[in-house]
Amino acid sequence: MSKPTVYEAVPQFGRLRNEVLYGDVWNQPELSKRDRSLATCAILAALGKNAELEAHMKMGIENGLTVEELRGLVVQVAFYAGWPCGVNAAKAGMELFAADLGRS
Amino acid sequence: MSKPTVYEAVPQFGRLRNEVLYGDVWNQPELSKRDRSLATCAILAALGKNAELEAHMKMGIENGLTVEELRGLVVQVAFYAGWPCGVNAAKAGMELFAADLGRS
Amino acid sequence: MSKPTVYEAVPQFGRLRNEVLYGDVWNQPELSKRDRSLATCAILAALGKNAELEAHMKMGIENGLTVEELRGLVVQVAFYAGWPCGVNAAKAGMELFAADLGRS
Amino acid sequence: MSKPTVYEAVPQFGRLRNEVLYGDVWNQPELSKRDRSLATCAILAALGKNAELEAHMKMGIENGLTVEELRGLVVQVAFYAGWPCGVNAAKAGMELFAADLGRS
């Protein structure tokens, strides 16, 4: 059998992800999905969680953010969470930024 | 004389705040002021900087965020930065939330 | 009316706390309540969330931790999360420690 | 000669590790080795120190923790330190979880 995912490795974690995080929190009406993506990317960048940030930047584009807005986020992160968090956020979005510049 | 502000106490810091942070970064076109406020609140909540978060939540309302959107942010923060960060974000916005509920 | 709690101020947050955090996560069988308290205190101490840490140290005593074990936790935190986190954890447990020493 | 370890590269650091961290702190009576492991894994997960977390999860099993208890820790970490810390903790324990599932 193939190597389990983190959610298969810890089944309660997978259940809570499906039922609560994606099945409940993301669907609540207070904040749009586009804004949840922007906030989530900002949080992940501030905490230096780059693997998740890369995934959420791509999901953010699907939810209506633009590549240019993600560039603005990188700078805002650099000033409020520190320069290295800005650098890491730019790395996490590199695939999107490079494609946008025609250099992917 | 009165006690100096942090920006009077460290004059270079005050100069950079005026020239760069508020005179440059916040005015760049990639991200709207409303979205910079949302991202900044998300960053400050994730890093547990409550005094700044309280100020930026109020500035966010002036920049076009709604109180209800800030409620959505609290929950998103709780799940992505940990429950205590959500609690702290709710405390930072308490004046806004209480007024919105007619309980200020 | 009195000032709202954080969970009244952000109703979705209160719902998720009751349904998910206390109504689900804390009741799962993988880890005992005593061990969940120990782990939660360790997490809160590492993240410097002192108000929550103080409450969870007291809840931990109800869940079967001893005051002496919390003293051991303070030292472990100091070495793995840094000295100031140890100092803060000792402050968060001060009421318990002082009572244990007959100096409350 | 081979590349030095971190403790050979910084000899005072190696001396303090042997004399203080492992020669003193871990042997103190306030907290059992099993509980020190649980607390240390919780701290490392909250701080996102995955290389150390992977090593301490394995050491925790030797000190009496069960794989199922580590699964419970992953979920507790996700809620108190944020979802990405839970994901990272699950990754750090993947070798243990996969072996337990017969999928290593």
Add this chain to the structure above:
Amino acid sequence: MSKPTVYEAVPQFGRLRNEVLYGDVWNQPELSKRDRSLATCAILAALGKNAELEAHMKMGIENGLTVEELRGLVVQVAFYAGWPCGVNAAKAGMELFAADLGRS
């Protein structure tokens, strides 16, 4: 009896502080006391540990740092650890900065 200090409340913590932190680490020859103070203030500012930062800024002056150097540190912290960490560092040093400006 009076309320115990954190080091009286957790005696092993007090013993390790005296024997190891101040009795050993701070006396090692690799880094001068002045430079240990500068590094310690930088670390505490980056981690937002303001009570300890205030004490170590004053100890740093005794160890040979100048008030002007601490002003430079505030700005360096703001850029590398994020603006709110700079603001907090300026607050932690306010007594020193105000006295230096003749406004204490």
Add this chain to the structure above:
Amino acid sequence: MSKPTVYEAVPQFGRLRNEVLYGDVWNQPELSKRDRSLATCAILAALGKNAELEAHMKMGIENGLTVEELRGLVVQVAFYAGWPCGVNAAKAGMELFAADLGRS
């Protein structure tokens, strides 16, 4: 064309790096370049930003820090930011430490 750097990917970020971070902050007179390097390495080590730490340790040597002083920094970081931050700082400086020991 080759893959863009982070500063090419986010042009405002590159502009601010050149104009502000390196063109202004690092040249201010309050703190020497050697001391800015020591403080920056301490901050980066405390925040676990290892790629940047490795680069700034090398820049620190150019700015007048010694390899032995960086060894002292590793230990100071371990006690004030937690043991894993010391381990990571030692890894970030490994090339310098190994060369100094004649084991590169």
